[in-house]
Amino acid sequence: MKKFIGIDLGTSNTFIYVEGKGIVFAEPSVIAIDVKSSSVLEVGYLAAKMIGRTSEEIDVIKPIQRGVPARMNPTIKLIKEALKKCGIKNLNNYNILFSTPSGITPIEKKALSEIADALGANEVYFENQALLACYGSGTTLKENRGNLHVNLGAGTTNIIVTSGNRILVNKTSLFSGNLIDEAILRYLRKQRHLLVGSKTAEYIKMKIGSVEFTPENRLLEVTGRDILSSLPHNVNISTNEVKNCIAPLTELLIDSINDALVLTPPEIASDITETGIVISGGTALLAGIREYIEKSINIAVRLAPDPVASCCNGMKQYMKLIK
Ligand SMILES: Nc1ncnc2c1ncn2[C@@H]1O[C@H](COP(=O)(O)OP(=O)(O)OP(=O)(O)O)[C@@H](O)[C@H]1O
Ligand SMILES: [Mg+2]
Known part of the structure; x- marks a missing residue:
């Protein structure tokens, strides 16, 4: 075989x-x-x-x-x-x-x-x-019971509503990990006149990126090239500056999840309200994103145990x- x-x-x-x-x-x-x-x-x-x-x-x-x-x-x-x-x-x-x-x-x-x-x-x-991520995150797909799973990757966001193991609603969102990196690159170029590579932007996101304003406004020193002098230059970037780059993008995500819920049959929507939403993918590790979705949609959100490998x-x- x-x-x-x-x-x-x-x-x-x-x-x-x-x-x-x-x-x-x-x-x-x-x-x-x-x-x-x-x-x-x-x-x-x-x-x-x-x-x-x-x-x-x-x-x-x-x-x-x-x-x-x-x-x-x-x-x-x-x-x-x-x-x-x-x-x-x-x-x-x-x-x-x-x-x-x-x-x-x-x-x-x-x-x-x-x-x-x-x-x-x-x-x-x-x-x-x-x-697949829904299976890999330990969700039990009971016959005729509703689930909502959001896989947050680098280039895609995939939102599905299932009944048992059948997909009822299948949506994408413009929101993605790469989109956040690009927003950080743009911000540094326009506001701080600093050119950095995509790996640096991703590092900033992982290190101090957050969806919510944090009481402790952490700073990270970033090295790049000054746009005006073309010479190497260091700037300190704060958690709240990064949050400002991310905020308009997370709204896209919430709109897409809401769009999926609008298309969901009422009985299935009621199951989702009871069992909650599960998020997976590397971008599910972004600080504060689980709490932000939970607060915005008003449904409990659980992070998959090993989100990148789900x-x-x-x-x-x-x-x-x-x-
Ligand atoms: N701690 C973290 N905080 C924020 N983002 C993170 C963190 N860890 C990983 N990521 C982001 O997760 C993304 C990678 O996730 P994942 O491996 O699920 O994507 P992918 O499967 O390769 O992409 P896609 O499924 O969209 O094609 C990258 O954008 C990475 O920057
Ligand atoms: Mg993926």
């Missing part, structure tokens, strides 16, 4: 789950390629370390954008290298399960099928990453169901 391999191609992180082996790859979705020879230099963590730090002879690529492959060949190479790292040479004996974002188009699905072919896989299955953890359970 063919084995299952689950691949969660995230904008920021790629997870690979192999039936019988567990999670064999959990690293950034980054690949470094030698431009001249087209050979792969590094993937994952080691490639991510090279972002913004190499010469033009090395192409450091993030091939997944908004949860789908934006560049086919680097995506295939990334998966092949990741599989090689864990001792899997080809996928002839495997069926692939891909996690997909809520708004995936038929063309994007076709691209994933082509990737499965290029990897030599047998059959290809797709499932919504928020549903989708991949859910694949194990899901594979048993589709067998």
Whole structure:
């Protein structure tokens, strides 16, 4: 019998789950390629370390954008290298399960099928990453009972309302982890005349980013390039400045969750009010976001136990169901 391999191609992180082996790859979705020879230099963590730090002879690529492959060949190479790292040479004996974002188009699905072919896989299955994350966060999907799960990633936000294991409402939001990073970059450039890279913006978000004003207004020293002098320059950025960058974006998220609730049948909405909302994905770790959603929607919100790995953890359970 063919084995299952689950691949969660995230904008920021790629997870690979192999039936019988567990999670064999959990690293950034980054690949470094030698431009001249087209050979792969590094993937994952080691490639991510090279972002913004190499010469033009090395192409450091993030091939997944908004949860789908934006560049086919680097995506295939990334998966092949990741599989090689864990001792899997080809996928002839495997069926692939891909996690997909809520708004995936038929063309994007076709691209994933082509990737499965290029990897030599047998059959290809797709499932919504928020549903997989729902399984992976320990939610019990009881027959005909309603649940609302929000998966907050780097490039996508996927909101689903389920009845049992069927998706009734499937929504996306413009809100995402990358959108926050871009807002911080813009703020530093416009208000503080400082140019920083995307990794620095992400670091600021993780270190002092918060959805709520904190009584203790922490400062972080950030190094970048002064726009006027073009020389290296340090500025101190505060928690509340970052909060001001994030605030308009979190409103987008609340609007999207409310849109999903408006489309939810009343009996299911009543279940959700009782059982609460579950959030997963790396952006669910943003300080204060759980409390903010809870306060804004007026429904209890629980953070999934291992939010970044929820989708991949859910694949194990899901594979048993589709067998
Ligand atoms: N402590 C933290 N605070 C704020 N954001 C965080 C934290 N930890 C991780 N993140 C953010 O989580 C995001 C990565 O989450 P995740 O791995 O779920 O995304 P992904 O699956 O790669 O993306 P997508 O599913 O949207 O394609 C990044 O934007 C990262 O900056
Ligand atoms: Mg994801």
